[in-house]
Every structure is written in structure tokens, then in C-alpha cells.
Amino acid sequence: MSDKVRIALDVMGGDHGASVVIPGAEISLGRHPDIEFTLFGNRAAVAPVLEAHPKLKANASVVHTEIAIRMDDKPSQALRYGRWKSSMWLAIDAVKKSAADAAVSAGNTGALMAMARFNLKMLPGIERPAIAALWPTLKGESIVLDVGASIGADADHLVSLAAMGSAMARVLFDIERPTVGLLNIGVEEVKGLEEVRQAGQILREGDFPYFDYVGFVEGDDIGKGTVDVVVTEGFAGNIALKTAEGTARQLGQYLKSAMSRTWQARLGYVLARQAFRTLREKMDPRKSNGGVFLGLNGIVIKSHGGTDAEGFAAAIDMAYDMVRYELLAKITQSHARDRNTTMTARAAGGGRP
Amino acid sequence: MSDKVRIALDVMGGDHGASVVIPGAEISLGRHPDIEFTLFGNRAAVAPVLEAHPKLKANASVVHTEIAIRMDDKPSQALRYGRWKSSMWLAIDAVKKSAADAAVSAGNTGALMAMARFNLKMLPGIERPAIAALWPTLKGESIVLDVGASIGADADHLVSLAAMGSAMARVLFDIERPTVGLLNIGVEEVKGLEEVRQAGQILREGDFPYFDYVGFVEGDDIGKGTVDVVVTEGFAGNIALKTAEGTARQLGQYLKSAMSRTWQARLGYVLARQAFRTLREKMDPRKSNGGVFLGLNGIVIKSHGGTDAEGFAAAIDMAYDMVRYELLAKITQSHARDRNTTMTARAAGGGRP
Numbered sequence: 001m002s003d004k005v006r007i008a009l010d011v012m013g014g015d016h017g018a019s020v021v022i023p024g025a026e027i028s029l030g031r032h033p034d035i036e037f038t039l040f041g042n043r044a045a046v047a048p049v050l051e052a053h054p055k056l057k058a059n060a061s062v063v064h065t066e067i068a069i070r071m072d073d074k075p076s077q078a079l080r081y082g083r084w085k086s087s088m089w090l091a092i093d094a095v096k097k098s099a100a101d102a103a104v105s106a107g108n109t110g111a112l113m114a115m116a117r118f119n120l121k122m123l124p125g126i127e128r129p130a131i132a133a134l135w136p137t138l139k140g141e142s143i144v145l146d147v148g149a150s151i152g153a154d155a156d157h158l159v160s161l162a163a164m165g166s167a168m169a170r171v172l173f174d175i176e177r178p179t180v181g182l183l184n185i186g187v188e189e190v191k192g193l194e195e196v197r198q199a200g201q202i203l204r205e206g207d208f209p210y211f212d213y214v215g216f217v218e219g220d221d222i223g224k225g226t227v228d229v230v231v232t233e234g235f236a237g238n239i240a241l242k243t244a245e246g247t248a249r250q251l252g253q254y255l256k257s258a259m260s261r262t263w264q265a266r267l268g269y270v271l272a273r274q275a276f277r278t279l280r281e282k283m284d285p286r287k288s289n290g291g292v293f294l295g296l297n298g299i300v301i302k303s304h305g306g307t308d309a310e311g312f313a314a315a316i317d318m319a320y321d322m323v324r325y326e327l328l329a330k331i332t333q334s335h336a337r338d339r340n341t342t343m344t345a346r347a348a349g350g351g352r353p
Numbered sequence: 354m355s356d357k358v359r360i361a362l363d364v365m366g367g368d369h370g371a372s373v374v375i376p377g378a379e380i381s382l383g384r385h386p387d388i389e390f391t392l393f394g395n396r397a398a399v400a401p402v403l404e405a406h407p408k409l410k411a412n413a414s415v416v417h418t419e420i421a422i423r424m425d426d427k428p429s430q431a432l433r434y435g436r437w438k439s440s441m442w443l444a445i446d447a448v449k450k451s452a453a454d455a456a457v458s459a460g461n462t463g464a465l466m467a468m469a470r471f472n473l474k475m476l477p478g479i480e481r482p483a484i485a486a487l488w489p490t491l492k493g494e495s496i497v498l499d500v501g502a503s504i505g506a507d508a509d510h511l512v513s514l515a516a517m518g519s520a521m522a523r524v525l526f527d528i529e530r531p532t533v534g535l536l537n538i539g540v541e542e543v544k545g546l547e548e549v550r551q552a553g554q555i556l557r558e559g560d561f562p563y564f565d566y567v568g569f570v571e572g573d574d575i576g577k578g579t580v581d582v583v584v585t586e587g588f589a590g591n592i593a594l595k596t597a598e599g600t601a602r603q604l605g606q607y608l609k610s611a612m613s614r615t616w617q618a619r620l621g622y623v624l625a626r627q628a629f630r631t632l633r634e635k636m637d638p639r640k641s642n643g644g645v646f647l648g649l650n651g652i653v654i655k656s657h658g659g660t661d662a663e664g665f666a667a668a669i670d671m672a673y674d675m676v677r678y679e680l681l682a683k684i685t686q687s688h689a690r691d692r693n694t695t696m697t698a699r700a701a702g703g704g705r706p
Contacts, residue, residue: 218591251636
């Protein structure tokens with residue numbers, strides 16, 4: 001890593017492309033002046049917006065490409081026309097070639113996953129990447145994974161999510177033995193999907209010295225912070241994440257309209273405005289935008305496709321932290337150590353057969 | 354229906370049994386003095402709590418049984434020891450025998466569904482029951498189904514959920530042609546589970562004159578009120594519901610602590626307390642506790658197992674409304690009419706092949 005944190009952006013990704021990515025990058029640059037950006041995208045789209053953001057322009061180089069991945073293409077289609085040359089591919093490829101320390105894209109999730117996997121390759125022992133989200137809770141933060149990289153998961157994949165997620169929690173939260181729960185629709189052992197039940201059995205009966213499996217958790221346990229790591233497959237995880245974001249926005253609206261209905265409420269609002277500001281920040285789902293791809297040889301951050309500049313900036317902030325604090329390397333080391341411990345234990349006849 | 358609304362309660366159901374069910378019934382009775390309760394449960398558990406609630410006692414009869422369905426039994430186990438004689442069975446059976454107009458239970462969901470289905474039977478053309486939840490949104494309310502009756506659903510079941518949900522929306526919201534969306538993890542047609550994609554295709558290409566299928570919706574669309582009816586299978590639906598409830602509680606906590614941090618905030622809170630009261634009511638997930646079993650020949654309401662008296666009262670309120678306004682009959686008629694329309698259209702060569 002150079003002194004600068006070098007971040008590659010897929011400027012064409014997301015619902016709004018350059019008009020969100022570029023202002024977002026400038027916001028994040030304001031917070032982290034040591035970022036150096038490379039912007040991958042169509043110069044015709046990038047240049048005019050960049051002109052309006054001179055601070056960013058001074059800290060960014062532009063790499064032109066005419067190919068952009070469409071939001072509604074299948075990963076296989078995207079790979080066919082977008083490999084080697086699309087803005088998404090080039091951003092990932094910059095990480096591969098060590099020209100950048102991390103890549104951020106708000107583009108098509110499936111395509112991003114396929115390209116990242118194809119180009120960066122997976123870490124030893126991991127079959128499929130996962131997207132991990134940092135979820136604000138009443139106790140602080142938890143890690144929820146997978147929130148959309150892979151649809152459906154067998155028991156073994158869920159167990160590997162537990163391992164990856166707990167390695168991430170150990171590094172991010174500095175907890176020696178993070179607690180892990182499996183997202184299910186009831187705490188009773190008999191409920192839920194077959195894969196989730198099987199994973200529960202493996203985690204319960206197995207010998208995992210590096211995390212503490214506490215059992216099934218339900219949707220409302222996520223916000224309570226019942227466990228450090230919530231494990232689920234990508235369909236349910238993504239629905240949980242977006243539902244929580246939608247609920248936060250909805251309650252923000254309720255609050256706003258309640259506080260403007262009477263003069264007493266308006267006066268109360270003025271008096272308590274600092275408290276409301278803090279609250280608004282806490283309730284703002286954009287603040288926790290940005291999912292980390294886990295399991296890859298390189299840092300790739302997925303931003304929501306529909307986010308605005310503030311949300312995209314949060315995804316860049318996350319990439320920055322991953323690089324500056326060498327989080328991916330630490331997570332990888334931690335995961336490798338755990339894996340060796342387990343394998344040694346198994347070879348010695350311990351652990352699950 | 355008699356002049357009274359006769360509600361059968363499974364007093365032994367839920368995490369807290371009589372200590373929640375009985376105070377909950379008294380709260381609901383306060384709002385609806387024309388309810389007449391039959392309480393099914395173990396007299397040893399019921400009587401002492403009932404003594405402390407004289408108003409309810411005056412409007413309730415107790416039917417003793419020593420059998421209670423455990424929360425962690427499989428439906429098949431529950432049927433084996435609980436059929437004919439458990440408090441849950443007897444409450445449902447009162448509906449079957451027209452001794453009650455509706456049954457409410459906070460007990461084991463799987464067992465409740467199995468017993469209701471076994472005893473009350475399904476409506477014509479419906480294979481499996483669904484639990485429908487009324488979800489408060491920025492635009493009013495939407496119906497979300499299924500929120501936990503059945504895990505996994507093929508495309509045909511999802512289509513039948515769309516039909517049942519839209520019949521319920523028509524009756525409850527008085528909309529001639531409700532909008533319907535399929536819950537998915539992206540609006541792009543290519544994303545998500547195979548079953549959801551297939552259902553999307555059937556709904557898009559089919560001829561359903563009685564609802565307006567608008568396509569895929571995501572988790573954050575639920576709270577926005579993007580559609581009147583959100584269709585999903587029970588695993589994802591239950592996780593979405595509980596995650597939203599958890600988020601609402603979490604934000605309520607944030608609000609509370611923000612409003613007590615400084616004297617300005619505390620003063621602001623005092624001034625705006627009426628607004629906060631309204632807000633608290635809106636944010637309170639207990640207010641929308643109570644899922645309606647759809648597809649059955651009779652009214653059965655499922656309350657959350659972990660709810661408190663206020664939440665259980667909301668589930669009884671829902672049963673009351675279903676009975677008082679003859680909602681189930683209207684939903685059933687509406688659904689039957691839709692079904693005939695579709696079948697006639699198909700027979701005439703219209704609709705999907």
C-alpha cells in the first residue's frame with residue numbers, strides 16, 4: 001500500500017452513474033484527503049460532472065471505457081460483453097493489478113460478484129463470495145452476511161459464512177470469540193428451512209473454538225444486537241436489510257410530520273434540534289451503505305444501486321477503512337488460522353467427523 | 354353470528370400463556386364490550402389470573418383442558434398428542450362447531466396451521482393456508498403475505514397468495530383493483546429465486562382482471578406502500594416482518610435516549626409530548642400484531658408468541674374486526690368470484706394457457 005489509499009470507482013454503476021458516484025467521491029475525499037481515485041467510465045459522462053467537482057478532479061485520474069454493465073443483465077451476459085473492458089471490470093482489475101487498493105461499485109450485484117470472483121479468485125477453502133453488511137444495533141454494530149451475493153445456500157455454505165463473519169467481527173470489533181446466530185423464523189430447533197436446520201446442527205455439534213454459536217435468531221434480534229454475527233443466505237439477508245432500511249426511512253418520515261403538526265411540537269423540535277440531528281444520523285440508512293465482499297483476494301465494496309451521493313460516500317468510506325486498517329488482510333489471516341485450527345483438530349480426531 | 358362477537362382463546366399458547374392472554378383479552382374487551390370470550394386452558398393456570406381480571410371474568414367462560422401444545426413441537430407431534438383435546442385444538446374446534454366466531458392463539462405456528470387446516474379445511478382451490486399481516490406504510494396500510502405459515506413456495510402458490518391477498522385488500526381497503534408486487538431482491542427480472550421469477554412470469558403474462566400486478570418489489574418498498582399487496586413465501590416474509598418490528602423498536606430506543614440527553618432536548622420533549630405520543634403509537638409494532646390465516650373455512654388469528662398483553666389485545670381486535678365486518682366472508686366471496694372469472698376466461702380461450 002502506498003501512502004495514499006488508492007480507490008478505483010466504477011463510475012457507470014448504479015441507477016444514477018456519474019451524477020451520484022462523482023459527488024459521492026468528493027464527499028468522501030473531504031473526510032479522507034489521503035484518497036487517490038481512479039474513475040473508470042465513459043469520458044462523455046464523467047468529464048462534465050467532474051468539471052463541477054474540482055477538488056475531486058485534482059485527486060482523480062479518469063480511465064475511459066465505452067462499455068458499462070447494465071443493471072438488468074445476467075452475470076453470464078455481463079461477463080460476455082463486459083469482461084476486460086467494462087468500467088466494472090476495469091475497477092476490479094485495478095485491484096488485481098495492485099494499481100488500486102480497493103474497488104467500489106454500485107452496479108449490478110450479480111455481475112460484480114461474477115467479475116470479482118473470476119478476476120480476483122477466492123481465498124483458500126471458500127467457494128462463493130458473500131456480501132457482509134455492518135448493521136447498527138442497540139448494542140453497537142453487528143455483521144450480517146450474506147446480504148445478496150448468493151441466492152440460496154446449503155448448510156456448508158452457511159457454516160462457512162459463520163467462519164468468515166466471525167473472522168470479520170474479531171478484526172472489526174476486537175472480540176476474541178464473537179457470538180454467531182443463524183437467522184431463522186423461530187428459535188425452536190424444528191422450525192425453518194432444511195438447510196438452516198442442518199447448518200444449526202453442524203454449528204451446535206461442531207467444535208469451533210474461534211466463535212460462539214448461540215443458536216437461531218429471528219429478524220428482530222438483528223437490531224437488538226443479540227449476536228455479533230448474523231448468518232443467512234443472500235435472499236432473506238437482502239430482504240431483511242432493505243426492509244430495515246425502509247422502516248428507518250418510514251419512521252423518519254413519521255417523526256418529521258409529527259414534529260411539524262402543532263406549534264408546540266415545532267417549538268419542541270427547535271429546542272431539541274441537536275438531539276434530532278444525532279438521531280437523524282443514527283437512523284439514516286445511507287450511513288451504513290456499502291457491503292464488503294468476503295472471501296475474495298482483494299477489496300471490493302458493493303454500494304446500493306439506488307443510493308445518493310451521501311450513501312455512495314459511505315461505501316467509499318468503508319473501502320477506505322478496509323484499506324487503511326488492513327482489515328481484509330487481518331480477516332483473511334484470522335480466517336486461515338481458524339481453518340488450520342479446525343483442520344488440525346479434525347486430523348487429531350477432534351471436532352465433527 | 355349472534356349479537357355478541359364470540360371469540361375463542363387458546364390461553365396456553367405463546368411464550369407467556371395466561372399471564373399475557375388474559376390481561377390482553379381484558380384490554381380488548383375494554384375497546385369492544387360486545388365480545389364474549391371462551392377461554393380454553395388448564396383451569397389451574399387460568400383461574401388465578403382470571404380472578405384478578407373481574408371484567409373479563411364476567412364476559413368469559415372457561416373450558417378446562419390439561420393438554421397444551423408446546424412451542425417447540427413439530428406440527429405432526431402436536432397433532433398426535435393435541436388433537437381433540439389441547440387448548441389450541443379446542444379453540445379452533447369452537448369455530449368449526451359455530452360455538453365461536455373466531456379463534457386467537459399465540460401458540461406454535463406450525464401446529465396452529467396444521468390443526469386449523471385439518472379441522473376447518475381449506476377453501477376451494479386453495480392448497481395451503483397463508484398468514485397475512487397488515488403492514489403500516491407511508492401511504493396507509495398494505496397486506497403482506499405469507500409471513501410464516503409455509504416455508505418455501507412454488508410459483509403456483511405465490512400466484513394463489515396474490516389472489517388471496519388482493520381479495521383481502523379489496524375488502525379491507527375498498528379498492529376495486531389492488532396493486533400486487535412480488536417481494537424479491539432486485540427489480541430486475543433476472544434476479545432472485547427461480548420460483549419468484551416463475552411466479553413473476555405467470556403474473557405478468559396472465560390475465561388477472563381483479564388485481565394489477567406491478568412487478569418485483571424490494572424490502573424497502575413495503576414501508577413505502579409501493580403496492581397494496583406484497584407477496585412472498587413464509588420464510589422471507591417472516592424475516593421481513595420481524596426485522597421491521599426490531600428496527601421500529603430500535604429507533605424508538607434511539608429516540609428515547611436522544612430526547613433525554615440534554616435539558617434542551619428534555620424541554621423539547623415536554624413541549625412536543627403529544628406529537629411523541631402519536632409517534633410512539635405509530636411506531637409500536639404491537640399495534641399491528643395478529644396475522645390472519647387466509648384460505649381456511651373459518652377465522653383463526655395468529656398472535657406473536659412473544660408478545661405482551663397490549664400486543665395480544667391487538668390480535669383479538671383483529672379477530673373482532675374480521676367477525677364484526679364479516680371480512681372473511683367478503684374475502685372468500687371476492688376470491689371465489691375472481692376465481693370463476695379467471696376460469697371462465699380460460700375456458701373461453703383467454704388468459705394464460
